[in-house]
Amino acid sequence: MNIMFFKPKLLCRKRINKMLEGIFEVPLFLLFSSMGYGKTTAVKDFLSSKEKLHYVWFPLSTGESDELWMWQKFCQSLADISPELSKQFIGHGLPQTAVDLDRILNIIRKTVKEPTVVVIDDYHENKSVHMNHLLTAIARASLSKLHIVIISRSIPEIPIEELALKGLCMELSQDEFEFNEEETVELFVRNGFLLSSVEQELLVKNTDGWVAAIYLTLLKYAEDKTVEDIRDITRLVKTAVYDKFDKGTQQILLKLSVLDSFSLEEAIFVTGNKKAGVLMHRIAANNCFVRYDNKNERYSIHAILKTMLLELFAVSDIEKAALFSRCGDWCARGDRRIEAVDFYHRAGCYDKILDIYELFGSAELIDRAPHIIVNAFKDMEKKLKLSYPLAYITYIYSYMLAVDTMEGAGMLYEAKAIYEADDNLVDKEKILGEIILIESILDFNDVPAMSEYHKKAYALFGGTSSRIINADSIFTCGSPHTLFLYHKKEEELLSLVEFIEKDNWYHTHVANGCGTGFEHTARAEYCLETGDLTNAELFAYKAIFKAKTKNQLSLVICGSLCLARLAILNGRPGEAADILDGVRAEAEAAGRPILINGIDIAAGYIYGILGKLEQIPKWLREGEISPGNLFHEGMGSNYIVGGRAAILRKSYAELEILVETMRELYQPNNHIFGYIYAGIYDAIAKKHLYGTEKAGDALLPAMQLARMDGIITPFAESMPELEPILQEIKKTHDSEWISKVIYLGERFISGFQKINNQKEIEPLTDRELDVLTLLSEGFKQTEIAEKLYLSKNTVSRHLQNTYEKLGVNNKTLAINKAKELNMIG
Numbered sequence: 001m002n003i004m005f006f007k008p009k010l011l012c013r014k015r016i017n018k019m020l021e022g023i024f025e026v027p028l029f030l031l032f033s034s035m036g037y038g039k040t041t042a043v044k045d046f047l048s049s050k051e052k053l054h055y056v057w058f059p060l061s062t063g064e065s066d067e068l069w070m071w072q073k074f075c076q077s078l079a080d081i082s083p084e085l086s087k088q089f090i091g092h093g094l095p096q097t098a099v100d101l102d103r104i105l106n107i108i109r110k111t112v113k114e115p116t117v118v119v120i121d122d123y124h125e126n127k128s129v130h131m132n133h134l135l136t137a138i139a140r141a142s143l144s145k146l147h148i149v150i151i152s153r154s155i156p157e158i159p160i161e162e163l164a165l166k167g168l169c170m171e172l173s174q175d176e177f178e179f180n181e182e183e184t185v186e187l188f189v190r191n192g193f194l195l196s197s198v199e200q201e202l203l204v205k206n207t208d209g210w211v212a213a214i215y216l217t218l219l220k221y222a223e224d225k226t227v228e229d230i231r232d233i234t235r236l237v238k239t240a241v242y243d244k245f246d247k248g249t250q251q252i253l254l255k256l257s258v259l260d261s262f263s264l265e266e267a268i269f270v271t272g273n274k275k276a277g278v279l280m281h282r283i284a285a286n287n288c289f290v291r292y293d294n295k296n297e298r299y300s301i302h303a304i305l306k307t308m309l310l311e312l313f314a315v316s317d318i319e320k321a322a323l324f325s326r327c328g329d330w331c332a333r334g335d336r337r338i339e340a341v342d343f344y345h346r347a348g349c350y351d352k353i354l355d356i357y358e359l360f361g362s363a364e365l366i367d368r369a370p371h372i373i374v375n376a377f378k379d380m381e382k383k384l385k386l387s388y389p390l391a392y393i394t395y396i397y398s399y400m401l402a403v404d405t406m407e408g409a410g411m412l413y414e415a416k417a418i419y420e421a422d423d424n425l426v427d428k429e430k431i432l433g434e435i436i437l438i439e440s441i442l443d444f445n446d447v448p449a450m451s452e453y454h455k456k457a458y459a460l461f462g463g464t465s466s467r468i469i470n471a472d473s474i475f476t477c478g479s480p481h482t483l484f485l486y487h488k489k490e491e492e493l494l495s496l497v498e499f500i501e502k503d504n505w506y507h508t509h510v511a512n513g514c515g516t517g518f519e520h521t522a523r524a525e526y527c528l529e530t531g532d533l534t535n536a537e538l539f540a541y542k543a544i545f546k547a548k549t550k551n552q553l554s555l556v557i558c559g560s561l562c563l564a565r566l567a568i569l570n571g572r573p574g575e576a577a578d579i580l581d582g583v584r585a586e587a588e589a590a591g592r593p594i595l596i597n598g599i600d601i602a603a604g605y606i607y608g609i610l611g612k613l614e615q616i617p618k619w620l621r622e623g624e625i626s627p628g629n630l631f632h633e634g635m636g637s638n639y640i641v642g643g644r645a646a647i648l649r650k651s652y653a654e655l656e657i658l659v660e661t662m663r664e665l666y667q668p669n670n671h672i673f674g675y676i677y678a679g680i681y682d683a684i685a686k687k688h689l690y691g692t693e694k695a696g697d698a699l700l701p702a703m704q705l706a707r708m709d710g711i712i713t714p715f716a717e718s719m720p721e722l723e724p725i726l727q728e729i730k731k732t733h734d735s736e737w738i739s740k741v742i743y744l745g746e747r748f749i750s751g752f753q754k755i756n757n758q759k760e761i762e763p764l765t766d767r768e769l770d771v772l773t774l775l776s777e778g779f780k781q782t783e784i785a786e787k788l789y790l791s792k793n794t795v796s797r798h799l800q801n802t803y804e805k806l807g808v809n810n811k812t813l814a815i816n817k818a819k820e821l822n823m824i825g
Contacts, residue, residue, distance in 0.1 A: 492709075
């Protein structure tokens with residue numbers, strides 16, 4: 001019997017399928033055994049048998065070493081079940097902190113509406129501690145709709161015992177997957193072979209329940225009716241499978257073994273053999289070692305055969321550089337740029353990597369796969385890199401932002417000197433314009449100095465704009481207040497704003513719209529901080545409208561924070577949260593952590609001044625802030641919210657220490673607004689720890705700093721704490737400035753009292769929200785029970801709890817109340 005046409009009938013192992021039903025009972029299900037025990041096949045067949053089940057399959061690559069690139073591929077695979085989930089995961093990046101984990105869990109809660117299974121295969125290849133932490137967090141969160149399945153050859157670094165004890169995890173080990181004697185004999189009978197008792201005994205002895213060995217023995221038995229002793233699985237795979245193919249087919253298999261998976265078109269292109277597609281289709285139809293995935297329409301080679309093929313490929317005479325180059329070409333054609341870079345690196349085709357880096361948007365590649373990109377450029381000859389100016393500068397720019405700013409600056413200055421001296425450089429002025437524009441980043445926080453760079457770049461570009469920096473760049477570094485970033489000289493706040501209004505257009509032009517609306521944002525913030533509420537509102541709206549023309553969401557956040565603060569000062573505190581909720585939806589849809597941090601800081605500030613501790617985002621409320629990640633956390637504006645949270649916790653000793661940290665943090669860039677808030681917090685801490693006199697002494701320097709520029713609003717927004725201190729200071733330091741603060745502070749207190757006199761509603765649990773949402777969509781209680789895998793009594797209990805929390809007594813009132821409170825859509 002020809003092995004090419006003998007595809008054994010596989011055994012339906014009901015006991016395994018019964019155990020796999022446990023996938024739907026726990027958030028985390030693990031299967032681990034050595035290679036060749038049928039883990040992958042069992043899970044794929046089981047999930048495929050479930051009609052209408054949402055599931056995705058993500059296999060890790062052999063030698064997976066770049067955790068960020070692994071995360072990107074994982075996120076891309078999620079698009080099969082939820083494009084929105086995939087987009088938001090990609091935007092957030094691999095979660096590396098408790099804040100990140102909370103956000104990922106919230107995304108899952110909001111996005112995954114149906115029972116969904118995510119399978120991660122070959123998890124033994126994982127080297128990411130952060131991925132282990134994420135899966136552990138998902139298990140502990142016990143998300144009702146999501147079930148993770150891990151398939152691995154080794155036990156992962158996850159607290160399995162702890163999770164199992166809590167009923168959050170189940171596992172199947174190698175013992176469960178081993179064929180027993182009855183199953184071993186039954187497989188042969190199912191394929192038409194009735195073994196003698198001697199053959200049965202020898203088969204069981206030789207294979208010892210190892211599924212791959214039993215399968216290979218079946219192939220061998222189909223050919224020559226012998227049961228051999230199996231000591232070398234690689235040899236058996238070679239003799240029972242590989243050696244049965246002709247030389248041409250063997251060459252195709254060897255070449256395709258370097259790919260994780262492939263389409264038939266890709267197989268033809270990569271191998272350079274027009275017959276490759278037909279042959280792979282034929283092999284998959286008649287051989288279990290090559291499998292076709294109907295869902296993804298791609299083929300993959302089984303790990304056992306792939307391992308053997310890669311061993312032979314390593315010593316074969318196949319021209320490896322040419323093969324890897326063709327793989328890279330295929331990826332490049334499909335705009336799979338990172339995979340293309342990886343293959344071109346292995347091929348030594350560095351010129352093709354540089355061609356990719358001349359494409360618009362390639363600066364972002366380093367964020368997604370830093371190890372792959374950095375290693376590729378490190379292995380290039382400097383002369384070659386310099387011969388592709390735009391590509392090399394693009395890489396340097398991305399390196400400065402994602403890896404090491406100062407080391408990148410060194411590379412930039414070196415390239416600049418070389419290009420300035422090269423009279424034959426094509427597009428020399430535009431190349432130098434790109435360099436000068438990037439140089440401006442190194443003078444961050446100094447608006448006049450940065451503006452000089454922007455003007456020079458504008459002149460060099462000759463009316464055009466950058467091919468590297470675009471409107472997708474986050475202009476505010478995550479801060480929801482632009483003047484917090486740039487106000488660094490006493491008595492120059494107004495002149496700074498006027499300078500921005502005059503010169504900001506240079507930057508927006510050369511940077512393809514990045515920073516559009518900054519001039520109106522700066523004016524709105526100036527008016528707000530100095531008490532000109534009417535103009536503050538006007539310019540905040542202008543800032544938002546103009547920023548939206550170029551999708552400058554970071555500036556929309558700044559304008560929205562202005563409007564939220566104004567709402568409180570104008571006696572409409574209930575509108576403040578609604579204003580920020582609207583822009584939060586946009587930030588979350590964009591899926592970029594810096595923007596979400598920005599809206600969190602804005603919301604945290606509003607809830608902080610309103611005295612709503614529990615509504616401040618957890619990472620800010622609990623002090624999960626670090627100067628090591630300033631770019632992502634608003635250049636230190638997060639500490640202002642952290643201080644508010646400490647005040648509301650009445651943790652005044654902690655607040656006093658936090659003030660020391662703030663002053664140290666704000667010193668390098670002389671953040672004047674930061675110093676003002678530090679002084680306010682220092683006074684509040686000292687009032688409670690040492691008395692009003694000490695508090696007054698602490699507040700005076702901040703008052704003096706603020707008075708120079710007419711800044712009053714930060715003091716007014718702290719009036720519930722500062723009023724007795726200010727009244728005491730006024731006895732000896734009476735001034736128009738203090739009177740303005742007290743007047744505005746009275747307006748703030750009016751709004752503060754209005755919002756705090758409202759009765760708060762206890763939040764609904766995730767499951768209560770699930771039940772109420774389905775009820776609002778017209779489902780009956782029995783249908784909800786089936787959809788959520790709950791009993792009808794449990795559904796009724798959730799509804800009763802919901803009615804009590806909302807203060808209603810029927811479903812119609814509950815649904816209406818929940819919609820009014822934006823609990824459900």
